[in-house]
Every structure is written in C-alpha cells, then in structure tokens.
Amino acid sequence: MAYHQRNFRSFYYETLGVKGVEEKKSLEILLQEQDIDKERLETFCLKFNVPSLYRGVVWKLVLGVLPAHQGIHHYVTSQQCARYEALKHTLVVIQRTCATFPDIPSVYLQLRLMERGELLMKTPTNGVAICPHNHCVARAVSDMFHDEVDGYVIYMKMTEIQEQVKSMQAMLERDFVHFLRLEDSRLYSHITRIGSTLAILYESIVALTAGGLSGCLPT
Incomplete structure (x- = not known):
C-alpha cells in the first residue's frame, strides 16, 4: 500500500511540474546515516539525478575522497580546504596564477603537477597547453562544482582513476x-x-x- 501511495505522490508532484521530490527525500535519508552506505548511494546515483545541493558531497563519497563515517566529515573537509588554499597561494606567490580572477581549470592542472613534483617554471600556465585531455576534465569539474575545493579533490581523484585506466x-x-x-x-x-x-x-x-x-x- 505504501509503495502505491509513494507512486501516486510522485505522479501528482510531476503533474505540478515538481520532479524528484521522493528521490530527494531518499537521498537525504541516506546522507543522514552515521555510517553512509556507499553501495546504496551508488545505486541511487545510477537510477536518479543528483540534486545540485548534494552533488559535491555525493561525488566525494562515491569517489572515496570523503569517508563514509559522518563524524569525521568536518575534519576531513577542513583539512582538504586548508591544503588547497595553501597550494593555491603558492601558485599566486610564484606568479603562476592571478589571486583575484584565477582560471580554475588551469589552477587544478598546475596543482596536480605541483603535487607530483612535475611543475617547472617553464611549464605553460595555459591549461590546454599543459594537458588537453586533463584540461577537459578540469573544465567539466569546475563547471559542475561551485566550491573550488570540492572541484579540486574530485578532479584529483578522477585523474588518478584515469592513470589507473591508462596502466x-x-x-x-x-x-x-x-x-x-x-x-x-x-x-x-x-x-x-x-x-x-x-x-x-x-x-x-x-x-x-x-x-x-x-x-x-x-x-
């Protein structure tokens, strides 16, 4: 009976032009668990669109850059933010990017090279010139995520997966x-x-x- 009621509510909301109400509630329940079930979260992502409000945290959980245990999310996120800001500040100091209006995909690419010990002063600052394929990924991620730190940690994980596939x-x-x-x-x-x-x-x-x-x- 409850199943049919949910279906009726979903159909009614859709007739009003409001879609994904039930799905959003299901996602919120998943994300409120103390130990988030990653497998169920991945299944949700395969079946439904992820609301933009939760896109960052969902992608970080699915990719494994955020642990499933809710209690340490704040600590991990603050550490990621501090690391990103320190690395980005380094780029500004060595005049590899602009502090006011930085080109975020280019920043992501250069920070990746920096963390790998491959960033040289003669390395071009233009993202496309550095690595065309990775620039496409960096551009797509920066367009999807308004939070620079979320975008960066997700970009780094995706390039890591690319390297694994390449091998x-x-x-x-x-x-x-x-x-x-x-x-x-x-x-x-x-x-x-x-x-x-x-x-x-x-x-x-x-x-x-x-x-x-x-x-x-x-x-």
Whole structure:
C-alpha cells in the first residue's frame, strides 16, 4: 500500500511540474546515516539525478575522497580546504596564477603537477597547453562544482582513476578489438582492410570521451 501511495505522490508532484521530490527525500535519508552506505548511494546515483545541493558531497563519497563515517566529515573537509588554499597561494606567490580572477581549470592542472613534483617554471600556465585531455576534465569539474575545493579533490581523484585506466591500456585495447569484431564486424573488416590501426581508433574514442565529460556526468 505504501509503495502505491509513494507512486501516486510522485505522479501528482510531476503533474505540478515538481520532479524528484521522493528521490530527494531518499537521498537525504541516506546522507543522514552515521555510517553512509556507499553501495546504496551508488545505486541511487545510477537510477536518479543528483540534486545540485548534494552533488559535491555525493561525488566525494562515491569517489572515496570523503569517508563514509559522518563524524569525521568536518575534519576531513577542513583539512582538504586548508591544503588547497595553501597550494593555491603558492601558485599566486610564484606568479603562476592571478589571486583575484584565477582560471580554475588551469589552477587544478598546475596543482596536480605541483603535487607530483612535475611543475617547472617553464611549464605553460595555459591549461590546454599543459594537458588537453586533463584540461577537459578540469573544465567539466569546475563547471559542475561551485566550491573550488570540492572541484579540486574530485578532479584529483578522477585523474588518478584515469592513470589507473591508462596502466591497463594494452588490455583494454585487446578487449576493444575483441568486442568490435563481435558487435560490428563490418566496421572491423573495413578498418583492417584499409590498413588503419585499431589502437588509433581506440585512443580517439578515449579522447572524445574525455572531451565530452561535461555532458556525460550526472547532473
């Protein structure tokens, strides 16, 4: 009976132009738990849009940059904020960015290089020139999250995942060729007939995926 009542309420709200009321309540209940169930949270994200109000905390929980235990969220967040501000201030001091109107995607890229010990004075300050693919990710993340610190920790985790995927590139290329042969034999035959390299096609698809990241992430 309760299930049908929820469905009726959801339908009624949608007729009024108000969508996602029940979903928002469900998400709020999940986020109020002392120990947040990450698996249930991931399932929610796969089924529903994440309200912008909770987008930052949900992404940090899903990506693992915020622990599931509610009691230490404030401490972890304050440490992340202090670290980000200190690193960003360093960029301002060495005149790698502007303190008043910084280009946030460029800041993210340079801070990543700094943390890896790869930032040189001759490194360009333009984000696209530093790394085109990572700049697409940085731009998409900065557009999605109004909080710079949220955007930065999420960007860093996503680039870490990119590195992990990159380390498996040879295996992924083999799987790509295998499934292309199974799912689209005509395309596979055409590519091999003209002598093109399937690895190039794979790399192009990966690049396009990174470039279209802002359109792929849930809103």
